[in-house]
Amino acid sequence: MPKSSKILFTIFINNWDIFYTFHFQYFTMRHEDLFYVLALLKAEGVGDVIAKKLLSHFPEPEEIFKSKGASRSALEGIGKGLFRKLKDKTIFEKAEAELKFIETNQISVSYCLDNDYPHRLKHCSDGPVLLFSSGNIQLKNKKIISIVGTRQISNYGQQFCRNLIAELSPLDPIIVSGFAYGVDIVAHQAALEHNLQTIAIVAHGLNQIYPKSHKKYVYQLEENGGLMTEFWSSSNPDRENFVRRNRIVAGISEATIVIESAEKGGSMLTANFANDYNRDVFAVPGRVGDKYSHGCNLLIKTQKANLLTSAADLVYHLNWDLETKTKPIQKQLFVDLNSEEQKIYDFLFKNGKELLDLIALECEFPVFKTASTLLNLELKGLVRTLPGKHFEVI
16 A cells, blocks of 8 residues: 555535535545545435445546536436435544544455456445455456355365365365354365465454454455455444345355255345346255255255255356366376266267267266266366367366
8 A cells, every 4th residue: 555645635515514624644536535435425315326326427426525406417316305415524524534444454445436346246236335355355357156154054064165165276266255153164264274265244344353253263364365344444243234244245256155054044145145146056955854954955946046066066057167277287197086087087088079968978977977077087187178068188
């Protein structure tokens, strides 16, 4: 972050009899814009949708506060009453306080109209105007998946989650979750164990950690990922914040994976958000009768989620190309193959490039089993993916 210089910042808005002076650390024009966006978001009646409408209409955030009748008339659905609320000087006081917190704690801010804003969230109409983050988050050109589930995770759920992330690690995805007990923290831990970037979307400001027992993970998480939130430093982890948090978890990623869930709860809400955003949803099937399998089984039954039994299911449905990975897979010599792997390898060695469905047909395996086996062969450096879901030996 560039060195700062302290300046005097004065706001005088039209003839509204507001003359308010602020002292704060000023960096670039971007920070002046940030100040006005913060003030806008604190105005009564302004949420993400209305704020985006205003910010898209006016070239600079400051102009929203200085605008007159003619420039406002084109804004359908936004009345004069809202603009009168922008005269309240307390919104500027709150904006100043938050800006000081951001600068003092070196918080990164992503603005919905900027290039560094998560591109998938740009397509969510109710996505946050601002995202605050700490750590070392790098989203560009990355595969991003969200993993959610019950706080009462079973041993089976833990093992599945860890195995899934281990299998996906050569693809170098970013693992997103909510930093809660259970599935969330297992997903974050597994990502860190495999040196994968992981992002914790939290339901409060970055001046605190919730749950407090997870504070011990923050340093390592910020070294390879970080914390992200839409909430200001004045926000506590209130119940309603978790629902808002869940839409970010769903919206920021390419796909949402549910590992163990009851029929109701935060994980199911996240899956619904993902469906609303036209994201892929995957659910891990569980034993009939188990409380924390009901949600996943229901998602699969109602066709709101794809069945997920291994990393190969995810790779197949998302059409991820292993050749774009950043972690190279070296071809192994004297590799031990099981019978399924050997049969598929021999078929490709004899026939050359073939389509996934044809490989499954000729080798007499289900498609999902063939996809899983091909992934294992790719991880062993024996097979590679070609465009159009074709495969060939290396």
